[in-house]
Amino acid sequence: MFNLVLFGPPGSGKGTQSDKLVEQYGLIHLSTGNLLRKEIADQTALGLSAKSYIDSGKLVPDQVVIGMVDSFFDQHKGAKGFLFDGFPRTVAQAAALDELLTQKNTAISIVIALEVSEEELVKRLLKRGQTSGRSDDTDESVIRKRFAVYGQETSPVASYYQAAGKFRSIAGEGSVEEIFAGICSQITSAR
Ligand code: AMP
Numbered sequence: 001m002f003n004l005v006l007f008g009p010p011g012s013g014k015g016t017q018s019d020k021l022v023e024q025y026g027l028i029h030l031s032t033g034n035l036l037r038k039e040i041a042d043q044t045a046l047g048l049s050a051k052s053y054i055d056s057g058k059l060v061p062d063q064v065v066i067g068m069v070d071s072f073f074d075q076h077k078g079a080k081g082f083l084f085d086g087f088p089r090t091v092a093q094a095a096a097l098d099e100l101l102t103q104k105n106t107a108i109s110i111v112i113a114l115e116v117s118e119e120e121l122v123k124r125l126l127k128r129g130q131t132s133g134r135s136d137d138t139d140e141s142v143i144r145k146r147f148a149v150y151g152q153e154t155s156p157v158a159s160y161y162q163a164a165g166k167f168r169s170i171a172g173e174g175s176v177e178e179i180f181a182g183i184c185s186q187i188t189s190a191r
Contacts, residue, residue, distance in 0.1 A: 001106040002027065002081035002191065005088070006183075007158065008114035009150045010143070011121040011128070012172045013179060017114070018085045020180050025187070028079040030072055032065050032087040037134075039068075054136055057145030059089055059153060066096045073100060081109075089154045094161070110190040111161040112183055114172030118147060 004027065006014045015031065022029045036054060039047030046064060053060045069087060076082075088094040101107050116124075122143055129137030136142050161167040168190075170182040 002109050003106060005084045005108055005111040007111050008172060009121055010146045011125040012114040012116045014085045016176055017180060017183060018083055021083055027081045027083040028076050029083050031085040035068055057136060057142040059149055062090055062092045066093060070100060088157055091156050091160050094157050108166055111167045112186050113169035115169050116172040120173060
């Protein structure tokens, strides 16, 4: 299996690039943000408990997210690889993911981080908020909170994968095609 983590702050382009990568490499897209929004839309108990965290820009508790990923794996047993988007977001999630993958006799192949300046991120998120219907993209204070959470809880995940020799980063500013080409060349060198 080939398992890729696309890493980067909110608005760095992970969703856009994921769509292209899934098409190119036939990976199964696992976006915990999308799964959580689906739970909210379906008004499940999990969705109701996750909503207040998402609306205030905080992370949903690790155990909830890890449980959701575990059942996603159960639903996609024949997958030839996964593309993780917006997960893992804490070191505890990264360690849990390693364990789940080990149980499946596989592992993370590579982590690719998209580097984008905070000024550009805010601009992109406010623009996305005009059409995405996502309340967490329309309020600048929630956006700033998400960056703070990213710096405190998610950035350490980069060191976790650096220590494992799996971390690469590329410029996330430029055209969608240029960034995609950068990701593909990292994937080629890791295969
Ligand atoms: P995203 O669509 O990835 O930007 O996620 C939107 C929101 O969902 C985040 O701001 C968090 O509140 C929540 N969320 C998504 N993925 C995770 C995760 N791996 N761990 C905790 N919370 C998450």
